[in-house]
Amino acid sequence: MNNIEFATAIHILTLLKIIGGHLPSSYIAGSININAVMVRRSLSLLRKHGFIETREGNGGGAALAKPASQVLLSDVYRAVNDAALLGKLNKPNPDCKVGKQINNHLAELYKQADNALVNKLSTITLADFCKKFK
Amino acid sequence: MNNIEFATAIHILTLLKIIGGHLPSSYIAGSININAVMVRRSLSLLRKHGFIETREGNGGGAALAKPASQVLLSDVYRAVNDAALLGKLNKPNPDCKVGKQINNHLAELYKQADNALVNKLSTITLADFCKKFK
DNA sequence: CCGTACTGTAACAAAAAATGATACAGTATA
DNA sequence: TATACTGTATCATTTTTTGTTACAGTACGG
Numbered sequence: 001m002n003n004i005e006f007a008t009a010i011h012i013l014t015l016l017k018i019i020g021g022h023l024p025s026s027y028i029a030g031s032i033n034i035n036a037v038m039v040r041r042s043l044s045l046l047r048k049h050g051f052i053e054t055r056e057g058n059g060g061g062a063a064l065a066k067p068a069s070q071v072l073l074s075d076v077y078r079a080v081n082d083a084a085l086l087g088k089l090n091k092p093n094p095d096c097k098v099g100k101q102i103n104n105h106l107a108e109l110y111k112q113a114d115n116a117l118v119n120k121l122s123t124i125t126l127a128d129f130c131k132k133f134k
Numbered sequence: 135m136n137n138i139e140f141a142t143a144i145h146i147l148t149l150l151k152i153i154g155g156h157l158p159s160s161y162i163a164g165s166i167n168i169n170a171v172m173v174r175r176s177l178s179l180l181r182k183h184g185f186i187e188t189r190e191g192n193g194g195g196a197a198l199a200k201p202a203s204q205v206l207l208s209d210v211y212r213a214v215n216d217a218a219l220l221g222k223l224n225k226p227n228p229d230c231k232v233g234k235q236i237n238n239h240l241a242e243l244y245k246q247a248d249n250a251l252v253n254k255l256s257t258i259t260l261a262d263f264c265k266k267f268k
Numbered sequence: 269c270c271g272t273a274c275t276g277t278a279a280c281a282a283a284a285a286a287t288g289a290t291a292c293a294g295t296a297t298a
Numbered sequence: 299t300a301t302a303c304t305g306t307a308t309c310a311t312t313t314t315t316t317g318t319t320a321c322a323g324t325a326c327g328g
Contacts, residue, residue: 003220004315007222007224008224010243011236014232015232018232019232024273025274030227030230031226031227031230031232032224032226032227032233033224033226033233035318037276037319040275041277043276044276054276055324056275057272057274057325057326058271058272059274059325060273060275061275073243086137088137088138088140089138089141090141090167091167092145092166093165096164098148098152099145099165099166102144105263113255116251116253117247117251120246120250132235132239133232133239134235138287158303160303168287172286174305177304188305189295189303190294190296190303190305191302192297192298193297193303194297194302194303194304195304271326271328272326272327273325273326274324274325274326275322276322276323279319280318280320281317281319282316283317284313285313286312287313288311289308290308291308292305293304293305293306294304294305295304295305296302297300297303298300298301
């Protein structure tokens with residue numbers, strides 16, 4: 001995984017909520033201060049997961065596909081992190097007693113830790129998050 | 135942060151508990167299947183945080199500095215992740231209403247999420263983790 | 269129905285981060 | 299004193315991330 005994706009996704013969704021309307025990727029890129037193609041890559045992911053809808057052509061851009069109050073931050077996290085956050089594993093020596101078993105045990109541990117994090121994020125909606133902006 | 139560090143650190147500590155004694159970095163490297171210098175870099179970190187003690191010279195190596203039952207996985211996580219897991223931020227445009235504020239709000243969010251994860255890990259000791267190995 | 273302003277995505281380049289390799293001084297043991 | 303380690307620096311390599319360019323496709327507005 002790549003955890004700046006989460007920051008980028010939240011930034012995009014926050015913009016769509018606060019600025020409103022259909023925003024072009026170039027506008028979004030200017031706010032985040034990253035490349036417009038990177039934005040379109042994020043948008044593509046967010047669209048696949050149903051958070052936004054996009055319009056091609058003149059006057060097009062991205063907009064929220066559902067009310068911010070119905071977007072859980074945990075859903076965004078899940079969409080963006082294909083693997084769990086604490087997800088990397090080594091490729092240990094299978095001839096070692098510990099090496100042979102550890103990836104299974106670590107994977108289980110990661111799942112528990114990830115669940116705890118997701119549970120916390122599931123208590124916060126995009127609308128909650130956006131309320132912080134003055 | 136770099137989340138394979140956590141897997142590596144847990145692997146090392148597990149080995150020290152299960153195999154016992156003073157293990158040289160070359161032995162540990164063989165189990166994890168990574169470079170011995172990488173192992174020594176991890177060992178250095180673990181030593182600084184008081185999890186292990188190391189001995190130089192012939193017959194030297196690393197050993198646990200305290201009972202596995204007194205090592206919380208949350209402490210290992212904290213030691214290894216200087217920043218929070220969900221820690222990366224963009225460098226948004228300060229001339230944008232959202233860009234100007236978002237990093238503060240994200241940092242707060244990250245802290246909450248990280249706390250949830252750490253709380254979960256604090257319920258598991260190294261001894262608990264090692265019990266899973268047969 | 270044409271100019272304009274977008275998306276979507278591929279292909280490649282550049283930059284950054286992680287990992288590995290080599291080297292070597294220092295240290296403890298037998 | 300030979301041997302087997304640590305600790306750490308430096309440099310090389312690999313992998314991952316980010317940016318750039320390009321361009322076909324789409325839709326709106328005059």
